[in-house]
Amino acid sequence: MDSQAAGRAKGGGDLSGAEDRGAVGRWRAVAPGRVNLIGEHTDYNGLPVLPIAIDRAIRVDFRVAGDAMVRLASPVVRFAPLTFQLKRPIEAADQGDWSNYVRAAARGLMEHGVELRRGIEGTVSGDVPIASGLSSSSALVVASALALLKANGVEVGRGGAAGGGAVAVPGRRAADQVVDQPAGASRGLEESAGRAEQAISRLELAAVMARAERFVGLEGGGMDQAACLHGVEGHALRIEFEPLRVTPVAVPEGWRWVVASSLVRAEKSGGAREAYNARARECREAVGGVGGGYRDLVAEPDLDGVLRRGRRILAPVLFRRFRHVVTEGRRVGLAEEAMRNSDMGRFGKLMVQSHGSLRDDYEVSTADLDEMVGIALEAGAAGARLTGAGFGGCIVALCEGGAVERVMEALAMRFYGPRLGGPPEGDVMFAVRASGEAGVGGHPPLSSR
Numbered sequence: 431m432d433s434q435a436a437g438r439a440k441g442g443g444d445l446s447g448a449e450d451r452g453a454v455g456r457w458r459a460v461a462p463g464r465v466n467l468i469g470e471h472t473d474y475n476g477l478p479v480l481p482i483a484i485d486r487a488i489r490v491d492f493r494v495a496g497d498a499m500v501r502l503a504s505p506v507v508r509f510a511p512l513t514f515q516l517k518r519p520i521e522a523a524d525q526g527d528w529s530n531y532v533r534a535a536a537r538g539l540m541e542h543g544v545e546l547r548r549g550i551e552g553t554v555s556g557d558v559p560i561a562s563g564l565s566s567s568s569a570l571v572v573a574s575a576l577a578l579l580k581a582n583g584v585e586v587g588r589g590g591a592a593g594g595g596a597v598a599v600p601g602r603r604a605a606d607q608v609v610d611q612p613a614g615a616s617r618g619l620e621e622s623a624g625r626a627e628q629a630i631s632r633l634e635l636a637a638v639m640a641r642a643e644r645f646v647g648l649e650g651g652g653m654d655q656a657a658c659l660h661g662v663e664g665h666a667l668r669i670e671f672e673p674l675r676v677t678p679v680a681v682p683e684g685w686r687w688v689v690a691s692s693l694v695r696a697e698k699s700g701g702a703r704e705a706y707n708a709r710a711r712e713c714r715e716a717v718g719g720v721g722g723g724y725r726d727l728v729a730e731p732d733l734d735g736v737l738r739r740g741r742r743i744l745a746p747v748l749f750r751r752f753r754h755v756v757t758e759g760r761r762v763g764l765a766e767e768a769m770r771n772s773d774m775g776r777f778g779k780l781m782v783q784s785h786g787s788l789r790d791d792y793e794v795s796t797a798d799l800d801e802m803v804g805i806a807l808e809a810g811a812a813g814a815r816l817t818g819a820g821f822g823g824c825i826v827a828l829c830e831g832g833a834v835e836r837v838m839e840a841l842a843m844r845f846y847g848p849r850l851g852g853p854p855e856g857d858v859m860f861a862v863r864a865s866g867e868a869g870v871g872g873h874p875p876l877s878s879r
């Protein structure tokens with residue numbers, strides 16, 4: 431399959447020809463993972479992030495159920511088949527149970543006022559490595575939500591407000607868009623099954639799913655769900671919060687990202703959860719101490735003055751958390767500017783600074799992640815950093831041309847060789863492209879187009 435076709439199949443943005451399959455047909459919801467390029471641990475502080483949606487996705491192949499039950503299976507042995515009823519309240523299963531992500535999607539939609547009368551039955555599969563900081567869990571939440579919306583005839587449209595309460599009425603058009611689209615990107619309502627009674631915009635859905643995923647216990651921000659629902663091929667995504675807004679930024683020709691796992695799982699619902707939530711609390715406490723909000727502080731022209739104030743007022747640990755957040759907030763703007771100017775050398779340097787700040791001030795890196803960043807840079811990456819929440823998971827390295835292979839070879843030899851006793855497999859290290867958004871299409875035609 432060529433890369434464009436792969437992007438379509440995985441990103442699922444091109445849905446033409448899928449509308450006539452009706453309630454008895456088979457469907458596929460496809461939701462990409464994401465790699466965050468810069469802006470780590472800023473989203474829950476109301477500051478922007480700059481991720482890409484990637485050409486790896488979670489897929490839900492489903493048919494509409496005759497009742498209000500959700501029945502999904504997975505080829506992964508440790509993920510037992512799940513069954514639950516779409517009836518309020520949707521209770522959580524045991525901590526760590528994968529059904530919680532599907533339950534979160536259903537619960538979030540219902541709490542938002544979407545009537546879910548029909549369930550879905552099918553299988554979940556995908557190639558986003560799990561617990562690696564690439565948002566496989568948010569991709570599962572989004573794919574499940576899209577499947578449930580399709581099963582219940584709810585249209586998913588572009589634009590719209592992200593903070594809205596009730597579900598929009600039929601016929602809402604794209605006039606109130608706040609998503610900035612690159613030239614040539616499609617606009618308007620989409621994915622209609624021809625029998626829609628309700629509609630929800632992608633931005634609303636991203637915000638609703640971000641809230642919903644907290645059901646799993648992580649006080650996450652909104653980056654993952656927004657990136658998954660707004661991916662644009664060849665573009666990074668500047669995502670702002672309160673209100674949610676997504677602006678695609680073109681990635682200059684010839685640049686790729688290598689993603690490499692530290693071989694340590696960072697489970698959102700497991701061990702990393704407490705440490706993550708503790709960081710979120712510390713950030714709130716820090717900004718409460720300094721006064722004002724992070725957004726205003728980052729916008730102050732004299733950032734050094736802001737930091738001096740923080741150092742005077744805050745205890746050392748809180749000050750370090752604070753310094754990470756405000757400097758990272760500043761770096762996102764600078765990185766976006768560098769990308770727009772095709773100055774990827776500068777972009778890479780900002781990634782390296784971001785990693786240093788995550789390591790020293792935010793304390794979410796590990797010795798292995800640090801070592802991998804060092805290896806990638808020595809092998810010719812223009813920049814490298816941990817990506818996602820940290821505490822394990824992956825690094826992302828910015829590479830031009832032949833540096834992709836050189837970086838992968840160096841990591842294989844120096845990092846994986848001693849640990850795995852051989853070359854890493856496909857899910858451990860791979861190059862990614864900025865890819866398209868989540869969507870629903872008829873199945874199987876979508877996969878073979």
Ligand code: GLA
Binds near residue numbers: 473651
């Ligand atoms: C996790 C969360 C995101 C974000 C990152 C850290 O992936 O789900 O919302 O906070 O960590 O940047």
